[in-house]
Amino acid sequence: MKIGLISDIHANRPALAAVLADMPPVDEVVCAGDVVGYNPMPSACVERVQEVASVTVQGNHDRAVENPGRYRANQMAYAGLEYAQSELTDAQRQWLQDLPLTETFGGGDYLLVHSHPENRGEYVYPRNFPELRPQLDDYRGIVLGHTHIQHKATVDDRLIVNPGSVGQSRDGNPHAAYAVLDTETNDVELHRTHYNIDRVHHEIVVEGLPSEVGERLFEGE
Numbered sequence: 001m002k003i004g005l006i007s008d009i010h011a012n013r014p015a016l017a018a019v020l021a022d023m024p025p026v027d028e029v030v031c032a033g034d035v036v037g038y039n040p041m042p043s044a045c046v047e048r049v050q051e052v053a054s055v056t057v058q059g060n061h062d063r064a065v066e067n068p069g070r071y072r073a074n075q076m077a078y079a080g081l082e083y084a085q086s087e088l089t090d091a092q093r094q095w096l097q098d099l100p101l102t103e104t105f106g107g108g109d110y111l112l113v114h115s116h117p118e119n120r121g122e123y124v125y126p127r128n129f130p131e132l133r134p135q136l137d138d139y140r141g142i143v144l145g146h147t148h149i150q151h152k153a154t155v156d157d158r159l160i161v162n163p164g165s166v167g168q169s170r171d172g173n174p175h176a177a178y179a180v181l182d183t184e185t186n187d188v189e190l191h192r193t194h195y196n197i198d199r200v201h202h203e204i205v206v207e208g209l210p211s212e213v214g215e216r217l218f219e220g221e
């Protein structure tokens with residue numbers, strides 16, 4: 001079985017469209033959270049993720065839409081959350097609030113979380129991937145997001161993968177990121193694809209969001 005892995009879409013509809021168009025045929029798609037935040041197309045992204053993803057877990061931005069004030073010290077995050085709060089429908093906001101923090105997929109063989117399987121909000125960077133091994137006794141692997149850094153590792157036959165960020169890369173490569181898991185081999189292919197960053201940057205300016213949010217997309221940092 002082939003499973004498309006997406007994460008950290010962050011309201012970037014052109015990036016999500018590019019990823020779904022570029023993705024080779026898969027049996028299902030799962031999403032590791034942060035559907036909204038930062039960029040100006042939260043409603044369209046929630047709608048599309050609801051259509052394509054069989055399983056989605058809640059990211060910190062998805063959760064914070066109900067309370068953007070928690071991010072007041074981070075102007076880029078705060079502005080995107082306030083924007084999402086005003087643009088999303090009540091039903092979409094409720095859907096984000098009701099998302100689970102942890103799920104399984106692939107017949108229960110794989111864990112799906114946004115940040116860390118036990119310590120919510122913790123950033124698991126590539127160098128920390130081996131530290132997740134104790135949580136994987138009952139699983140063939142884990143998929144997580146949050147750092148926006150695409151990386152995969154195998155520890156004692158357990159797969160640990162961050163598919164990278166669809167809508168706001170921070171690993172030095174500005175292209176949209178995703179991955180495809182092959183459950184037969186328990187391995188993933190990491191993918192990147194172009195999207196129209198100019199268009200998103202333009203929308204950010206038009207909608208009055210901080211221009212740094214758009215500039216960051218070009219840098220991929």
Ligand SMILES: [Fe+2]
Pocket residue numbers: 008010034059061146147148
């Ligand atoms: Fe994120």
